Each structure stands twice: as C-alpha cells, then as structure tokens.
Amino acid sequence: MTPRPKPGRILPRAFYNRETELVARDLLGCVLEYTTAEGKASGIIVETEAYIGEHDEACHAAVGRTRRTDPLYGPPGMSYVYFIYGMYWCFNAVTREEGLPSAVLVRALEPLSGIASMRVRRPRAKSDRELTNGPGKLCGALGIDGAANRLSLQRGPLVIREGHTYNDGEIAITPRVGISRAVDWPLRWIVKDSPHVSRGPKT
C-alpha cells in the first residue's frame, strides 16, 4: 500500500495522513528523536495507542475543539503534547487531514541513544527499562514538555524516523490502558517481545 520510507529517513507527512490505526501500527519500530540543549536523545517506539475523532469518548477531542485539543484538528505529522495529572506530559503524533481530530499516543520506547541524558532527567529509574516504559516516563526521559507541542515531526528538534519493521506476528493488539471510557476498543499496539512496554491491564 503506502510505500514505506527507507530506514533512517524522517517519516513524511503523508505517512500520518492515513487511517489512525495504520499509523499506530506502523509507528512501532520507528525512532522518536528529540534534541535539547543537553544533546540528542532517541528511542524505538514499542507501544502506541490510537485516539480517533470526536466519537471516541476516550479521545480528548470528544469534548469538541478547545484550546487544548486544537492541535488534534491540525494537519497530520504534527506533535500534540499535553499535560496530565499535574506532573506528566504525554506525546502524541497527529494523524489524518485537518478537521479530523485523531492522534497516536506513544506509550513506550526502547532507549536508543542519549541514555546518559535520560538517566540524568530520570534519576529515579532503577534500570534502563524504567526510563521510557510509560507515556509520562518517556517524555521525562527525552525532555519533552510543553515546548514540544505543535511542532512539525518532519523538522527538528522533534522528529520520527523510519526504523525496524515488525511482522504482524511480532505485534499484539490489546485494549487501551489508563482510561475510563471506551475501554474495550482494541486500539493499543505493542511489540510482543519487547521488555520495554508499559504494564498493560492485568490480562
């Protein structure tokens, strides 16, 4: 179907302008890279969730277009970073064309580079695995905060590159986590073998 970019290439905007489920699945194995004053830090995406439109009650856009959810309605290939629970940031990649508020939440990464910087930013993590195995954790590890909101993912400091391509057999689809509405929708994609995925629902 859609031609996949060569490894290492920054994912083109067209990549995001597809069904959100497809984007969520294809983002597994890609590399999220964020450059700060500390240097460059990156990780392989091993867990994602799809949030699709205003009819998805778990999607922020379900409440309509507000100042907070505005990036969801924007063009694909942008970042949507929101603040949650008073302490944590969560990173999303906006999908579909303008006017269709959907996005893919990146829930977990496998640390790839800049690990030393991640440790500095997350001194509590006992192991490398704990650096990025959760939405709030990975943002903390990469240094993502409100300044990373509404950035183009095609141009630094925040980019997503093509990486490893997983076979269907290496991927599992499960219900989403940490939400209270539409919990049964299977819109979460994880890499089965990866020890870096966050704790899911207790199976």
Next chain:
DNA sequence: TCGAAGATTGTCT
C-alpha cells in the same frame, strides 16, 4: 512482589 492510594496543575463547565 503485588496492590492500593496520593500527588499536583492546566483546562473546561
């Protein structure tokens, strides 16, 4: 090792 509850701030009603 596992389960339960607290923390803390931006956004919307």
Next chain:
DNA sequence: GACAATCTTCGAG
C-alpha cells in the same frame, strides 16, 4: 470546582 490518555510511594504478604 471537578476532572484527567499517569507515576511514585507505601504497606502488607
């Protein structure tokens, strides 16, 4: 004033 797509800490077994 209430809520939220979470993480950390604390206590029990």
